[in-house]
Amino acid sequence: MRPLTLxxxxxxxxxxxxxxxxxxxxxxxxxxxxxSVTDLLLDLGRIAIGRANELPTEYRLIVFDLRLPRILLGIxxxxxxxxxxxxxxxxxxxxxxxxxxxxxxxxAALGSILALLIAPGFALVTPLGAFLGAIATIAGVYFLGRxxxxxDSATLLLGGIISASFFSAIIMFLLTTLSGRDLRGMVFWLxxxxxxxxxxxxxxxxxxxxxxxxxxxxSTSADLNLLLTGERxxxxxxxxxxxxxxxxxxSASLLTALAVxxxxxxxxxxxxxxxxxxxxxxxxxRLLIPASALCGAIAIVLADTLARTIVPPTELPVGAMTxxxxxxxxxxxxxxxxx
Amino acid sequence: xxxxxxxxxAFPAQTSGAHTALPAGRELTDEAGRKIRIPQxxxxxxxxxxxxxxxxxxxGDGDHLAGDTDYCDYPAEAMQKPHVGGPVxxxxxxxxxxxxxxxLATSMNRRETVNALAxxxxxxxxxxxxxxxxxxxxxxxxxxxALGVEKSAALLAEDxxxxxxxxDRRLAGAAPRRVLFVVWTDxxxxxxxDTFIADALRRAGGRSVVDTKAExxxxxxxxxxxxxxxxxxxxxxxAGSTQQDIDTLRTRPGWRDLEAIRHGxxxxxxxxxxxxxxRMVDAIERLARALHLEAFAxxxxxxxxxxxxxxxxxxxxxxxxxxxxxxxxxxxxxxxxVTSTPRIEEACACAR
Amino acid sequence: MSAPDTFAQTAGGREDRAxxxxxxxxxxxQASYAYSPSEQSAPTFTLGATSFQAREREIxxxxxxxxxxxxxxxxxxxxxxxxxxxxxxxxxEETSRLDxxxxxxxxxxxxxxxxxxxxxxxxxxxxxxxxxxxxALRFANPEDIEIARNALAQVGAEHLSKRTIxxxxxxxxxxxxxxxxxxxxxxxxxxxxxxLHLDIGxxxxxxxxxxxxxxxxxxxxxxxxxxxxxxxxxxxxxxxxQHGRCLRVGPPATVYQKELLEQVFxxxxxxxxxxxxxPRVNLRARRGEDIT
Numbered sequence: 006m007r008p009l010t011l012x013x014x015x016x017x018x019x020x021x022x023x024x025x026x027x028x029x030x031x032x033x034x035x036x037x038x039x040x041s042v043t044d045l046l047l048d049l050g051r052i053a054i055g056r057a058n059e060l061p062t063e064y065r066l067i068v069f070d071l072r073l074p075r076i077l078l079g080i081x082x083x084x085x086x087x088x089x090x091x092x093x094x095x096x097x098x099x100x101x102x103x104x105x106x107x108x109x110x111x112x113a114a115l116g117s118i119l120a121l122l123i124a125p126g127f128a129l130v131t132p133l134g135a136f137l138g139a140i141a142t143i144a145g146v147y148f149l150g151r152x153x154x155x156x157d158s159a160t161l162l163l164g165g166i167i168s169a170s171f172f173s174a175i176i177m178f179l180l181t182t183l184s185g186r187d188l189r190g191m192v193f194w195l196x197x198x199x200x201x202x203x204x205x206x207x208x209x210x211x212x213x214x215x216x217x218x219x220x221x222x223x224s225t226s227a228d229l230n231l232l233l234t235g236e237r238x239x240x241x242x243x244x245x246x247x248x249x250x251x252x253x254x255x256s257a258s259l260l261t262a263l264a265v266x267x268x269x270x271x272x273x274x275x276x277x278x279x280x281x282x283x284x285x286x287x288x289x290x291r292l293l294i295p296a297s298a299l300c301g302a303i304a305i306v307l308a309d310t311l312a313r314t315i316v317p318p319t320e321l322p323v324g325a326m327t328x329x330x331x332x333x334x335x336x337x338x339x340x341x342x343x344x
Numbered sequence: 345x346x347x348x349x350x351x352x353x354a355f356p357a358q359t360s361g362a363h364t365a366l367p368a369g370r371e372l373t374d375e376a377g378r379k380i381r382i383p384q385x386x387x388x389x390x391x392x393x394x395x396x397x398x399x400x401x402x403x404g405d406g407d408h409l410a411g412d413t414d415y416c417d418y419p420a421e422a423m424q425k426p427h428v429g430g431p432v433x434x435x436x437x438x439x440x441x442x443x444x445x446x447x448l449a450t451s452m453n454r455r456e457t458v459n460a461l462a463x464x465x466x467x468x469x470x471x472x473x474x475x476x477x478x479x480x481x482x483x484x485x486x487x488x489x490a491l492g493v494e495k496s497a498a499l500l501a502e503d504x505x506x507x508x509x510x511x512d513r514r515l516a517g518a519a520p521r522r523v524l525f526v527v528w529t530d531x532x533x534x535x536x537x538d539t540f541i542a543d544a545l546r547r548a549g550g551r552s553v554v555d556t557k558a559e560x561x562x563x564x565x566x567x568x569x570x571x572x573x574x575x576x577x578x579x580x581x582x583a584g585s586t587q588q589d590i591d592t593l594r595t596r597p598g599w600r601d602l603e604a605i606r607h608g609x610x611x612x613x614x615x616x617x618x619x620x621x622x623r624m625v626d627a628i629e630r631l632a633r634a635l636h637l638e639a640f641a642x643x644x645x646x647x648x649x650x651x652x653x654x655x656x657x658x659x660x661x662x663x664x665x666x667x668x669x670x671x672x673x674x675x676x677x678x679x680x681x682v683t684s685t686p687r688i689e690e691a692c693a694c695a696r
Numbered sequence: 697m698s699a700p701d702t703f704a705q706t707a708g709g710r711e712d713r714a715x716x717x718x719x720x721x722x723x724x725x726q727a728s729y730a731y732s733p734s735e736q737s738a739p740t741f742t743l744g745a746t747s748f749q750a751r752e753r754e755i756x757x758x759x760x761x762x763x764x765x766x767x768x769x770x771x772x773x774x775x776x777x778x779x780x781x782x783x784x785x786x787x788x789e790e791t792s793r794l795d796x797x798x799x800x801x802x803x804x805x806x807x808x809x810x811x812x813x814x815x816x817x818x819x820x821x822x823x824x825x826x827x828x829x830x831x832a833l834r835f836a837n838p839e840d841i842e843i844a845r846n847a848l849a850q851v852g853a854e855h856l857s858k859r860t861i862x863x864x865x866x867x868x869x870x871x872x873x874x875x876x877x878x879x880x881x882x883x884x885x886x887x888x889x890x891x892l893h894l895d896i897g898x899x900x901x902x903x904x905x906x907x908x909x910x911x912x913x914x915x916x917x918x919x920x921x922x923x924x925x926x927x928x929x930x931x932x933x934x935x936x937x938q939h940g941r942c943l944r945v946g947p948p949a950t951v952y953q954k955e956l957l958e959q960v961f962x963x964x965x966x967x968x969x970x971x972x973x974x975p976r977v978n979l980r981a982r983r984g985e986d987i988t
Contacts (some may be wrong), residue, residue, distance in 0.1 A: 037435045241807075318432075
């Protein structure tokens with residue numbers, strides 16, 4: 006028996022954090038305007054000792070006003086989507102669950118567009134609308150996926166796909182009411198994009214929401230381990246299933262909503278990352294949740310760096326990158342599950 | 345072009361610093377009503393849309409253009425400028441690295457892009473999408489003053505307005521042709537009444553059969569078959585595939601039921617008509633000649649609305665070989681409308 | 697509830713157990729239940745008043761054909777549903793009123809095998825039985841690991857601890873699931889059709905093991921089954937259900953009556969008394985051909 010210990014948990018997360026830092030430095034270095042690592046480290050040092058104003062303006066603008074916020078946003082989005090994916094996988098007992106596949110991302114997108122149309126100009130309207138959309142979708146998909154009181158994997162996925170395309174249709178309809186300018190922004194956003202910097206205030210709200218959401222899910226991680234072996238079993242092993250499900254559904258929807266309102270529908274991260282983490286570190290949620298958060302952050306930071314640099318100077322939406330990597334893995338998992 | 349060094353190698357950290365410390369600036373309001381502050385002399389401009397690039401060149405300010413987009417293909421010099429990516433997804437890092445005093449944006453760009461550039465402290469001048477040719481000219485004058493080239497802007501505007509007035513006089517007696525402007529064939533997208541293209545059609549003696557409030561309406565082909573426009577107007581595609589497209593349309597159900605298709609009453613105009621920039625007036629003049637040959641010919645050929653004898657010339661963008669959709673005897677003695685030198689060059693010349 | 701609390705309650709429970717050495721542990725008294733699709737509509741299934749008692753070390757078989765109310769009675773005993781009338785008590789406490797963790801410390805339930813979504817090591821799986829005793833994140837302490845190891849040993853599955861659940865055979869898997877139930881250190885073990893996916897050898901092995909565990913660890917064991925033969929061989933008491941009614945409660949010898957069983961299971965049966973005083977049931981083909 007090799008049960009998870011606090012030491013192994015901290016050691017694993019520590020190593021992943023170092024990896025994340027390395028990817029952040031790499032992402033800061035790479036881009037349409039190349040920067041040498043030495044300069045970068047020197048300047049990070051300068052900032053660390055509070056002499057940021059000695060930096061040349063354009064340089065500071067590019068690295069610290071354009072790249073860094075984008076990387077930080079990528080970290081938030083990657084962590085949020087991965088943890089949401091891992092949570093949905095436990096709740097629905099389905100390794101194919103992911104906010105994108107389940108239609109939750111589309112629901113959040115529809116929610117935020119509706120919110121924008123109904124109450125434009127109100128600061129937090131997008132995340133709020135996204136949150137309501139995400140909650141409503143997961144409730145609907147859960148309802149669709151139930152057959153004779155049991156969650157049926159195929160029906161669930163079908164429900165998710167149907168919801169996603171239904172919402173996409175409504176989104177398309179709503180988009181026709183937008184002017185050309187807003188339309189372009191929306192379409193780009195729907196593809197999953199990090200190029201739009203968010204204001205410092207929004208970034209703070211996202212950070213707080215992320216920490217709260219992941220924290221709430223993490224507090225139930227031992228319960229999720231048992232939920233995975235079955236709801237009935239979990240009840241008989243002392244899990245307050247109703248409470249755990251409520252906490253995790255709300256938190257995972259919150260995380261999805263934050264990610265979607267910040268960056269649109271970036272797909273497959275919630276599927277790909279927890280799966281990879283499970284292969285490497287095992288499926289104990291006490292390790293899986295923090296490891297997925299860190300790996301998700303690394304994945305998005307690297308994917309976005311690739312999206313920024315693959316065809317310079319044009320920037321691709323990061324959603325295209327993740328879908329390119331994620332869809333084949335999804336099919337692989339599906340085939341493996343069918344066998 | 346010394347600024348090009350910014351695009352390769354490590355970022356030259358020492359070349360800048362005083363750059364954004366504006367010694368003496370001026371404040372102005374763009375067309376979105378945003379107040380921006382720019383230096384007295386605008387030295388380095390980055391354009392985020394092809395029509396803005398064209399305007400900058402037409403105003404004779406091309407030398408100050410530090411960068412433009414991948415789609416800026418006119419004039420030829422525009423293609424030599426450093427590109428910042430597409431209008432929808434420009435690379436903000438490249439924009440910043442070009443150290444612009446002023447960034448020009450329009451409705452083709454995303455709001456987010458404009459906000460992002462403004463957020464990091466670059467002055468962005470926003471040009472709204474004009475709803476008429478006159479609005480385009482006025483907006484160009486306004487932009488001229490932002491760039492500090494008010495005089496050439498005024499001259500160019502005067503020239504354009506003069507040409508349009510001339511056109512109005514020539515077309516005074518002619519009944520407007522009922523036209524379908526095809527923005528896109530699959531799905532069929534045309535123009536609404538409040539667009540600059542609809543206005544351009546009116547200026548050229550045409551009237552769009554589509555009359556919607558929506559700017560770029562998806563129209564059902566059935567409705568077009570019912571409306572039976574006299575003439576179909578296409579803007580030439582970049583790859584020159586317009587002729588092929590039209591040939592395909594002739595065989596397709598719905599389209600082949602259109603009188604205009606059957607009789608070959610099709611005009612292909614320069615894609616300049618799609619771009620709210622001075623060159624658009626050239627396209628309007630050509631379209632007017634194609635729609636109302638009789639108004640331009642010295643010996644006026646009688647127009648019979650049925651189709652026999654009604655013939656049209658199409659022209660691709662300025663400078664390329666025109667193609668004829670239906671052979672007709674050249675009837676014009678004074679000038680060949682199609683092969684005339686691009687007017688934009690003249691406009692530029694007189695502006696200087 | 698905090699951990700010291702839990703400990704105190706458990707210790708108290710042990711004392712309690714010592715006092716009631718010979719007393720009744722599980723007391724089902726006139727318990728009934730009704731399922732309705734909604735509050736207004738008539739119930740679609742009812743379980744009539746059912747009563748029986750079980751002491752420690754006793755094995756009770758709940759016997760009946762499909763849709764006789766076995767699962768409902770099982771859920772009443774586990775406390776996941778509360779009886780409409782009557783009561784279900786474990787050591788004097790109503791099971792449906794216990795909080796989830798407390799219940800899991802006293803009652804272990806072994807279900808028909810359920811699909812395992814992600815691969816888990818058998819050892820880790822058994823450790824899940826320690827969940828109701830743990831704190832927030834429930835990192836296993838050495839005591840938990842020792843208990844889990846013992847539980848595996850008790851079902852003779854120590855060698856399986858490093859294998860993943862997915863690669864185990866039906867019988868091995870059933871033993872690991874039972875080990876998890878033992879790791880809960882319960883007073884009452886409930887098994888729902890435990891022999892469903894097992895061959896006859898594994899069935900006998902499982903039930904012999906249960907009898908031995910009940911004796912050694914003073915468990916009370918309740919087995920829900922429709923296997924007449926096995927119940928007759930291993931149960932101390934049989935609760936016979938049909939159409940949601942409790943027909944008979946008692947030792948197999950008194951419950952197994954030819955006419956009664958034939959009527960309940962709608963099959964021609966032969967019942968004879970074996971040498972140990974336990975009845976034997978044989979299926980007799982309707983047209984006089986002897987299948988056995």
